[in-house]
Amino acid sequence: MRQDQEHQNVGRYVALERGLIDRAIFSDPALYRQELRRVFAPSWLFLAHESQFKKPGDFFTTYMGEDPVIVALGRDRKLRAFLNACRHRGMRVCRADAGAAKAFTCSYHGWSYDMAGKLINVPNGEDYPAHFEQDQWGLTEVAQLDTYKGLVFATWNPEAPPLDAALGGMTWYLDAMLDRDPEGTEVVGGVHKWVLEGNWKLAAEQFASDWYHVNISHASALMVMSPSGKGPKTEIVQTPGRQYTDPLGHGAGFPTHPRSRFDDRVVHDHYDYEALRERLGDARVEGPMTTGHATVFPNFSYLPVNGSIRVWHPKGPDRMEVWAWTVVDRSMPDEVKDAQRLYNLRTFGPTGIFEQDDGENWSEVQATAHGFMAGSMTLNYQMGLGMETDDGVHPGTTGRLYSDGAARGFYARWRDLMNTPAWHEKATEQVTEKDTR
Template sequence: MSLLPRDPAPSADVSEYFDLERGLLDREIFSDDGLYRQELRRVFAPSWLFLAHESQFRKPGDFFTTYMGEDPVLVTMGKDRRIRAFLNVCRHRGMRVCRADAGSAKAFTCSYHGWAYDTSGNLVNVPNGDDYPSDFASRDWGLAEVAQLDSYKGLLFATWNPEAPPLAEALGRMTWYMDAMLDRDPEGTEVVGGVHKWVLEGNWKLAAEQFASDWYHVNISHASALMVMSPTGKGPKQEIVQTPGRQYTDANGHGAGFPTHPKSRFDDRIVHRHYDYDQLRERLGKERVEGPMTTGHATVFPNFSYLPVNGSIRVWHPKGPGRMEVWAWTLVDKSMPDEVKNAQRLYNLRTFGPTGIFEQDDGENWSEVQATAHGFVSGGLTLNYQMGLGMETEDGVHPGTTGRLYSDGAARGFYTRWRDLMNTPAWHEKPRTEQRSTQERP
């Protein structure tokens, strides 16, 4: 079916909200409802968004429900073993056709009036079908499918934008950094332990920008957690506090930060002993093994983030300007023995699960920042994003533009991409005649 969205809503010019050259940000972007609605139209609807991991679909009928922005989405494996994604909305009255989180089914029946759809999105049953007009055709009323769906090494992404560049192009050089987590094992990766979900009072961008750029907070916010993890119990080791490293800034808004000291890792010792680091250096190269593979943080714009050290992958689902829902998985190498996979899962829960010793620190920070954003005076403050300004360069070692580990560089790149998308009419805002001619092409 052709999706012809509503006429364009009024949109604000956000140029004044972010000054890249001076590294200044207007914090109103975290609390303004109009800007949030504009984000759904111009940031989330046109972008490639993470859906799930391929390992969640092992046989025909397997499904998983998620969101793209605030749009509910149903991801299925059809009888042909092809994975598809649809708007999880019945074409009759708009009810969700699947209200379960995940499972296996032969069909999806709306619990309102009984319209039923198969795993390929086709409308296969309409109660009282004889009462519809003679020109009613079931083939015209299947579930609304995403415009594009693709995967990168097990990670499934989709977009509503038929004009979006291919996923590989959208990821760009970020794949070099992603492979430090996704390509350790020739057999690939899988997720274990289900999906953990929790709600935070905080704008989704606070989490996404931190995972893109913020190593700065680690030794302050997580000092007590690092004390617990230290063999001496006396606090962060000096090489962690002063560790050298790099921060990657991508033109598409992605970002990653990582130490470059080979002793900087503090992952689970069982997992650490599992790896043959000489083999990994042959496979991934010394720069990745002693860089983004050991520990660090990353965001794929706009709202998918990951932590290589414990295999945490997560999505920051927006739920209004002041709230987000966090969904987190544990990612492991397929060839890991079961005891190592379980060690990775437990380590992830202890550190970055909903009650993890690091995750609680982050959640409190974001919620506190959000709380002060609602004040009349405090909500209008200009925020400083100047750390590392003008220090980014091509270092000849790590692909793309990188700067010092302690920097706001990737955050500036994140908000530059955000600003550009917010100021650019999306495909669905084109004149309807142009939309039709584009969408009717074979």
């Protein structure tokens, strides 16, 4: 870590016991740089889905925070992830989105790396000094990589707890989408990517906690979906439900009424709901499996109703890049998989009738964030404050569906990480202390 980096105590920005947040957390460049060091670098981050890697040599490029990353399946069929940066001058060694390769070669000076990240070729190698050890200059590998029911996560933090522990109680809610089929899940239709003007946290917190906006922001979409075509689908927007708040920053919200669904008819008719009740239990089938929204801290979100999974890649304090996949059950017939894919695109694809509403909201919120008065506003996150309980049905702490509870939990985790030195800072402090003795 560079010694000139300063860290702010963000406790003054988030007064969560009163449900208040300073708007500066969405626009301050210094806080954003601190997020990259203390939120993204130490956390488990979603990379890809296992089904994207079928044969040795298959690869996919993505980001961890703003760090470019290659995910590759080696000859030993082991999945690995590396910093997509040549150890010579730092240029990306892979500039394709996905594909198959035998090696990655930097197009600047020709350093080449195999699928396990080992440096295998250095042009003009005889001109390097005798102490140059080629096997010490492989690609920088993530500290840990693991999967959860098809989802691939990694972290740079060698001290991070195992993935299962980092997901915590969220796995019960994740399984409502990932564990419907004994054969597991797969992604179909590739990856859709688009850029939005807005801070990444705006999207992550909404998917964790915000059902509140549905009947306002999505009124036109609900009107289209209403059987009468004359008004919002009231059984969706005026419904009982619960919101889960995880102490690790994850969150999920979902209706608990059997008619609170707006899934695709072909997909709905495919399921054997009695078999699903036996597999997942009544609470999941009547709640988080039917519809709803969720975020795995910090920037992975999903929608069970249409199989949408997405990452909010940060691109500065004012911009994010959205990457979205469609997840389906492996045993679905092809026509059902295709129906789910098309339904996802029509609702939450880059031009989807719901997605466009959300993107406009986040961009509009960000548009005024840099004004002096508007940028120093205190924002109200008090809905549902003090109303969270253990309801005896849904694991963990839950509250009413209309609540900011999971958003407060998200920012509590964000605050704690922002105020805690990461593993790389501790290592730097130890080295500095030795140097001053």
